Amino acid sequence: MLKVEKSEFMSISVSRSFLKKDLYSNKYKRRDLNKIKTLFDLSEKNNFTIDDQTWNDLIMDEVFNELDRTYSAEGEAALYKMLRNPIMDEEELDKRGNLIELFKKDIDLTVNLRKIFFDMCYDKKNRLIEMINGLLSVSKLKYYLYTILGLTPIVWILAAIILREPKVMIILMLDIYTKIYVHNKERDTINTVGLVYLRELIDAAKILSSIKNNEIKSYTAKMKDLLNELSAIDKSTYLLTLTNSFFGIIDMLSVPFFLQESIYYKISGKLIEKKDTILELYYLVGEIDALISVAIYQNNNDGKYSKPKFIKATSLKIKDGIHPLLKKPVANSIEISKKGIMLTGTNMSGKSTFLRMVSTNILLAQTFNFVLGKEYEGCFLNIVSSLSPKDDIINGKSYYLAEAESILRIIKASQKEIPVFCPIDEIFRGTNPLERISSSAEILNYINKGKAICIVATHDRELSDMLKENYDFYHFSEEVDNESGLKFDYKLKKGISKTRNAIKLLEYVGYPKEIIQNSYKRMEKIEGFI
Incomplete structure (x- = not known):
């Protein structure tokens, strides 16, 4: 990795040979996202601007860092703003895509431009x-x-x-x-x-x-x-x-x-x-x-990306899609048209990563006209997510109230002209099972009736009978044993998951046998009662 430190208030001129080599290096630098996002904060928002919750749900700060090879503070701010504002116009996306192709092919032009940006004083404090x-x-x-x-x-x-x-x-x-x-x-x-x-x-x-x-x-x-x-x-x-x-x-x-x-x-x-x-x-x-x-990012990931195809029908197709943050990603494919998708599967099997993979590729398609996958075909989509936060109290609100407001964002978005893509993880986890399953089923059916492509990850297999008319079912799975431990293949499979691993995980990390054995017995009694 090539590295030249520039002070905040000093420009350093470098040779063209350095700039050429730097095109193929990984870009490491300290970033202050609170400063970088200032231009976006000042700018006017539109109906399709990625809101803060969706941005955080998709871990987009880290995705931004992965894409960022800019030299100037202006470049950082523009890249961030572009990622927060997807484009809903194919012609405009093609113009961006053509410029990206130009910068990949015309190395002399790219190096000349990069030299201008490198020679600027880096305004790290904005x-x-x-x-x-x-x-x-x-x-x-x-x-x-x-x-x-x-x-x-x-x-x-x-x-x-x-x-x-x-x-x-x-x-x-x-x-x-x-x-x-x-x-x-x-x-x-x-x-x-x-x-x-x-x-x-x-x-x-x-x-x-x-x-x-x-x-x-x-x-x-x-x-x-x-x-x-x-x-x-x-x-x-x-x-x-x-x-x-x-x-x-x-x-x-x-x-x-x-x-x-x-x-x-x-x-x-x-x-x-x-x-x-x-x-x-x-x-x-x-x-x-x-x-x-x-x-530069595309050149350094040659063979992993493709150009998206946009269609009018409310549908989405991704072939061998991967997530940009994974060092050894497992590719997955999905096709969604009239029905939504329900994901089941055990803990850590890949459900949340899959939701983020699909969402991030939609965003990349609609900002920079490329996706990390072999094929992408879909309509323009407004991305509004509701993935599970880690805390039970969010901004002074209970988890349930915060999630209720979060899901309402999706319901409102589904009533707009542009279809909404809504990844949802563990809907209404913070309330009792009876109310959670009843309200979840009604909400998910309602969303699917509107202009929406919905993927929901859940442990509630009881939802399958309630949603079978409007949702297709897929799952992730794994094997757990005391000798080799956890074995995940992270591959999406059709159907509903038939396995659980929560108690197996407790056994694997060393919980007392009494707890494990009694947990299995209690689960059998509950299942028999149900």
């Missing part, structure tokens, strides 16, 4: 977004005041020369000391680091927009238009590249002249006025970095 997101202080009075006071050192120096009076230099020293004090007071407000990152964004966009390539012309032309809108800010921030150069020496020299203060208060109002334009440029630059990242 200072630019933080600065323009409501933290700007606007004051025309301060602009005029600092501009005028910035000229006083020149006045005192000229006075000392003309009057030949050394004592004037004492006044100059007091003037400088006062300005150092004011500069330190204003530093948090001005946050010039954010302005420097804005300068970096503008410079990178200028270089990108100058690239002559018809296939990325839609990006470069749009960048030129946005840069024209930001021309006044461009000119004003140019001096900031000097004040933060040479290890801060010029920064110190600029303090007596209130250079940073004057520039900041001159353009702070313009920054607020052009906030949306800056964010659009930020995302546009980042989108190229993000698409290159996906192209």
Whole structure:
């Protein structure tokens, strides 16, 4: 694995040979997802945006880390935003897919673009977004005041020369000391680091927009238009590249002249006025970095992925699908059309992983036009999940109440124009068996009547008779013995699971024989009673 560390506030130029080799390396870096998601948090959401619960259910933070080979903070933010906003338009997906193919095939173009992103200062704390997101202080009075006071050192120096009076230099020293004090007071407000990152964004966009390539012309032309809108800010921030150069020496020299203060208060109002334009440029630059990242991921997983086929009928077909986070994945296939799917099976046999595999591939298909599998055919789907959380209390609510609200999200989504894909794991686990099974059966039948493709994993085999008209049944299984332990094949099989392993697992990990034997006896009595 190639690794070059870049400091937050320093760009490092590297050779083309390094960048070529880095295309085939695994990308390791420390990421702050709370910072990376800021652009998404600020952006407008739509009816198909992946909500927080679904994102967390599918372990998408880790999937993001797996896909992320970006160099810039803009690229990270754009990649995250793209994953949270699936596309419901085949033409738009094809455009993304074509760009990804371009970046895979045209290595020279990709390396040239990567060099631009690598040479940018890496804004790991998202200072630019933080600065323009409501933290700007606007004051025309301060602009005029600092501009005028910035000229006083020149006045005192000229006075000392003309009057030949050394004592004037004492006044100059007091003037400088006062300005150092004011500069330190204003530093948090001005946050010039954010302005420097804005300068970096503008410079990178200028270089990108100058690239002559018809296939990325839609990006470069749009960048030129946005840069024209930001021309006044461009000119004003140019001096900031000097004040933060040479290890801060010029920064110190600029303090007596209130250079940073004057520039900041001159353009702070313009920054607020052009906030949306800056964010659009930020995302546009980042989108190229993000698409290159996906192209690199595909190149490093050659033979494991394919292009999805989208159809109008409410159905889904995945052949030999795998999950991106598994090092040694077991491929599984599924076809769903008019009926939903009920998964049964014992603990740890693969049900939850299967739900996430299908969901993640739907998301990859509808964001980057590829899936991890040999074949994918399906309609556009709105993904809304309800997988089992680990805690019994969620955000101050009982597990049952939280899950009831979670399932209601799915019911509402099933009434929309775009069909909903709803993976559900252990529905209503937090309530008594009688009410759980009764309400689960009614809810699952109701969802299947709407525009929905539903896969539900459950241990409640009693649901099979209640749902047989609207659901097909599949299961996962394993073997447990005292010699070889647990043996899972993680392969999806038709039918309802006939085995249980909870008591066998207790025996395997070393529970007393008395507990094991009495548990089996008690289970036989309960089954006989039922």
